[in-house]
Amino acid sequence: MKFAKELIKGLWKENPIFRLVLGMCPTLAVTTSLENGLGMGIAATFVLVCSNMVISAVRNVIPSKVRIPCYIVIIASFVTMVDLLMNAFAHQLHAKLGIFIPLIVVNCIILGRAEAYASKNPIRLSMADGLGMGIGFTMALALLGTVREIIGSGTLTLWGSIGWNLGAYVDQSLIFMILPPGGFVTLGCLLALMNHIQSTIARRNKQVFEPPRAMDCRHCIICKWGE
Amino acid sequence: MKWLLKLFDAMRPMFDEKKGVFRLFTPIFETAENIFFYPADRTKAFPHVRDPLDLKRYMGTVIVAMFPCVAAAVYYFGPRVLAMILMSYVVGGIVEVSFAIIRKGEIHEGFFVTGMIFPLVLPPSTPLWVVGVGIFFGTFFGKEVFGGTGRNIFNPALVGRIFVTIAFPTIMTSGWDAPGAWRGVADAVATATPMALFKTQHVLTPWFDLLIGNTAGSIGETFHLGIILGGIYLIYAKVCDWRIPAFYLGSVVLFSALGSSVPALEAKVAPPLFQLLGGGLLFGAMFMATDPVTSPSTKVGKWLFGVFCGLLTVLIRSFSGYVEGVMFSIVIMNAFAPLIDHVVLAVKYKEARTG
Numbered sequence: 001m002k003f004a005k006e007l008i009k010g011l012w013k014e015n016p017i018f019r020l021v022l023g024m025c026p027t028l029a030v031t032t033s034l035e036n037g038l039g040m041g042i043a044a045t046f047v048l049v050c051s052n053m054v055i056s057a058v059r060n061v062i063p064s065k066v067r068i069p070c071y072i073v074i075i076a077s078f079v080t081m082v083d084l085l086m087n088a089f090a091h092q093l094h095a096k097l098g099i100f101i102p103l104i105v106v107n108c109i110i111l112g113r114a115e116a117y118a119s120k121n122p123i124r125l126s127m128a129d130g131l132g133m134g135i136g137f138t139m140a141l142a143l144l145g146t147v148r149e150i151i152g153s154g155t156l157t158l159w160g161s162i163g164w165n166l167g168a169y170v171d172q173s174l175i176f177m178i179l180p181p182g183g184f185v186t187l188g189c190l191l192a193l194m195n196h197i198q199s200t201i202a203r204r205n206k207q208v209f210e211p212p213r214a215m216d217c218r219h220c221i222i223c224k225w226g227e
Numbered sequence: 228m229k230w231l232l233k234l235f236d237a238m239r240p241m242f243d244e245k246k247g248v249f250r251l252f253t254p255i256f257e258t259a260e261n262i263f264f265y266p267a268d269r270t271k272a273f274p275h276v277r278d279p280l281d282l283k284r285y286m287g288t289v290i291v292a293m294f295p296c297v298a299a300a301v302y303y304f305g306p307r308v309l310a311m312i313l314m315s316y317v318v319g320g321i322v323e324v325s326f327a328i329i330r331k332g333e334i335h336e337g338f339f340v341t342g343m344i345f346p347l348v349l350p351p352s353t354p355l356w357v358v359g360v361g362i363f364f365g366t367f368f369g370k371e372v373f374g375g376t377g378r379n380i381f382n383p384a385l386v387g388r389i390f391v392t393i394a395f396p397t398i399m400t401s402g403w404d405a406p407g408a409w410r411g412v413a414d415a416v417a418t419a420t421p422m423a424l425f426k427t428q429h430v431l432t433p434w435f436d437l438l439i440g441n442t443a444g445s446i447g448e449t450f451h452l453g454i455i456l457g458g459i460y461l462i463y464a465k466v467c468d469w470r471i472p473a474f475y476l477g478s479v480v481l482f483s484a485l486g487s488s489v490p491a492l493e494a495k496v497a498p499p500l501f502q503l504l505g506g507g508l509l510f511g512a513m514f515m516a517t518d519p520v521t522s523p524s525t526k527v528g529k530w531l532f533g534v535f536c537g538l539l540t541v542l543i544r545s546f547s548g549y550v551e552g553v554m555f556s557i558v559i560m561n562a563f564a565p566l567i568d569h570v571v572l573a574v575k576y577k578e579a580r581t582g
Contacts, residue, residue, distance in 0.1 A: 172395070172398075174394050175393075175394060175395075175396070176390065176393050176394035179393065181393065185368065188372075192372075
């Protein structure tokens with residue numbers, strides 16, 4: 001029961017992208033297409049689950065003063081594994097993601113879960129937490145990638161085989177969306193949409209919904225539409 | 228006008244905010260009333276100033292000041308210009324009105340200026356749908372998302388312009404209509420703008436052509452005589468402060484004079500008079516940098532803002548891949564406007580706070 005609860009919270013209630021607004025660097029940089037977003041998400045999920053389990057296993061051994069270097073070493077070894085594995089079995093994707101694979105080491109979601117959850121909880125729950133967070137992260141990246149790829153380049157491809165080309169219907173793709181500013185705009189719109197959904201649910205349950213303070217979005221009251 | 232007043236009085240209960248049948252459309256009713264008369268609700272507490280002065284008059288003055296540019300644009304680039312302005316007003320108006328309805332607030336007159344400026348900074352051959360997309364992006368992401376008129380960080384018209392520049396590079400750089408081409412007066416249909424001519428071939432357009440707008444360029448930016456007249460009118464009517472345009476233009480003159488007097492940079496930095504009359508500098512300095520919302524409100528802040536805008540304009544024009552740097556410089560300095568105000572106030576009132 002508790003296992004399922006830890007697993008589900010990362011998908012929606014504490015979604016690392018849409019609720020905690022963590023790990024913005026890969027989120028904005030690699031989501032130019034669905035494939036890139038999905039690949040990044042799966043790589044990060046693998047590292048997240050493994051590092052959460054190992055850190056949780058050795059949590060009573062690590063002295064608290066040097067815990068961050070220890071976490072980094074553990075996370076870095078898994079990132080190296082992912083880096084080499086992807087280079088061997090998914091070489092094209094690895095080439096596309098480039099520097100962002102080694103950068104998973106300093107991804108704040110992974111370090112954040114290690115510090116906030118795995119260092120205090122048993123292995124089984126830590127694994128559930130990592131898996132839930134990882135899937136939530138992957139879903140968010142895939143969503144961003146899908147939106148940006150469809151609008152930005154007019155295609156939707158998955159592993160090169162399942163393809164969908166809109167080129168026949170449109171003659172003007174919005175290059176803006178696959179450039180960095182397009183990433184910010186898409187993320188902002190999706191965050192606003194998530195806040196709107198949350199506020200609607202909260203209103204239905206007769207609760208008060210406050211958007212995360214970090215987003216400082218008090219003036220744009222689109223999410224309160226329909227109140 | 229009595230019958231109109233009676234009509235509005237008769238319609239008022241229907242648009243009552245709480246009980247009216249059409250309460251969803253209260254903002255539209257109030258705006259229509261404001262256009263013909265004055266706001267129905269008066270200030271209840273004193274001090275009372277007996278003058279229906281509001282945003283509307285400010286914005287109206289700006290529109291009047293831009294009239295020469297629009298007239299010249301129609302003369303040089305044809306009636307298509309009017310279609311672009313209409314498109315911009317319709318799409319921008321739909322965004323503005325729908326947000327007023329969602330917010331249950333009022334429709335601000337600010338969008339009349341944004342909707343006018345935006346088509347004026349576009350190339351004459353821009354397709355109408357690009358005008359629509361640009362003004363939508365500008366009002367939605369440049370203004371409404373931040374909370375509407377008075378809360379935007381960046382000039383909405385410039386946000387829209389930069390968006391279309393980045394989003395549709397092929398359309399926006401495909402060609403510039405030569406002035407008078409629509410009447411068959413010009414020798415060529417398309418030509419390069421004075422700034423591009425200088426950058427690529429190092430040709431200086433004669434200053435008289437630049438002054439009367441007989442060059443290619445964005446719709447409203449070419450007729451510099453009209454822009455100067457409009458700017459003087461704005462300053463005379465005290466709608467915009469003289470400091471921003473004066474320091475902006477002054478710093479462009481200063482830095483371009485410095486740059487073009489260095490032999491090594493002569494090929495890159497254009498001389499001061501050409502910098503002033505070429506491209507969109509005057510239009511930007513008079514109508515966009517002076518936007519009261521996105522520029523600093525302290526006096527020292529205003530001249531700092533102007534000086535840095537000028538420096539950035541000269542730098543971008545001379546050393547970047549873009550031919551024109553006015554819009555980028557204004558948008559960059561828009562981001563710094565609150566910081567400039569903060570620093571100016573902190574320095575000015577340091578003694579008062581510590582003492």
